[in-house]
Amino acid sequence: MTSDPNPNSSSENDVDDPSLFEAPPMAEQERMVEAILFATADPVTLRELAGRMPHGCAPDQAITNLRKRYEGRGINVVRVGDAWAIRTASDLGFLMQKETVETRKLSRAAIETLAIIAYHQPVTRAEIEEIRGVSVSRGTIDQLIELEWIRFGRRKMTPGRPITFVVTPGFLDHFGLETARDLPGLKELRSAGLLESRPTPGLGQIDDEDTTSDQVDMFEPDQP
Numbered sequence: 001m002t003s004d005p006n007p008n009s010s011s012e013n014d015v016d017d018p019s020l021f022e023a024p025p026m027a028e029q030e031r032m033v034e035a036i037l038f039a040t041a042d043p044v045t046l047r048e049l050a051g052r053m054p055h056g057c058a059p060d061q062a063i064t065n066l067r068k069r070y071e072g073r074g075i076n077v078v079r080v081g082d083a084w085a086i087r088t089a090s091d092l093g094f095l096m097q098k099e100t101v102e103t104r105k106l107s108r109a110a111i112e113t114l115a116i117i118a119y120h121q122p123v124t125r126a127e128i129e130e131i132r133g134v135s136v137s138r139g140t141i142d143q144l145i146e147l148e149w150i151r152f153g154r155r156k157m158t159p160g161r162p163i164t165f166v167v168t169p170g171f172l173d174h175f176g177l178e179t180a181r182d183l184p185g186l187k188e189l190r191s192a193g194l195l196e197s198r199p200t201p202g203l204g205q206i207d208d209e210d211t212t213s214d215q216v217d218m219f220e221p222d223q224p
Contacts, residue, residue, distance in 0.1 A: 023056030026065065033062040034086075043083030043173060079178045081169040090176055110140050114149060118171070118183055122153040122164035141165070149174070 023029070032053050036044060049059035063084055067077045070086075078087050088096060106114070113136055116128050128136050144150045149171040153164035167180060177183065 043085040
């Protein structure tokens with residue numbers, strides 16, 4: 001008869017086996033995710049949620065359940081790029097207007113530059129200038145980067161390997177978008193009064209009457 005040379009090996013492995021520790025009930029996982037999203041100002045990815053929760057949890061399922069639970073409520077669980085956040089329901093945003101102080105607004109040059117990046121990303125500075133029909137000042141790009149609405153993307157595999165620009169999760173979060181694909185069409189923007197009835201970018205030169213002033217200072221003071 002043979003004996004186990006290491007009789008304690010089985011019990012020791014069992015203690016170290018994480019599969020023996022059951023994950024909390026789904027209702028408890030939902031509470032955990034809810035607490036994390038509520039306490040975190042920035043959107044949180046599923047990987048970050050999983051890293052904070054006990055072993056074996058399913059944050060993706062918890063998110064799905066929470067989204068259904070918050071449907072039609074004053075706050076919603078929304079997707080921002082690859083992350084998730086709790087935000088005020090879009091139709092109740094007017095209640096927050098008194099708490100928001102807007103002292104400056106984007107110039108037309110900055111709005112056009114931001115729109116081109118959002119709709120054509122990844123896009124180089126030369127491509128932005130070609131679409132707009134005018135040069136883009138360094139100040140405009142720097143200000144959009146400081147706002148954390150755009151960031152540097154990958155270099156293009158073309159001569160000179162120019163750097164590209166893309167919009168950030170902060171841009172998506174600010175405008176209530178899940179992805180850049182959710183951007184409204186140009187007709188919708190014009191009908192809402194957000195764009196002038198001017199030639200579509202890329203189809204004609206833009207009459208940029210304020211390229212000098214706006215590109216030096218991207219922000220212009222509110223009109224009295």
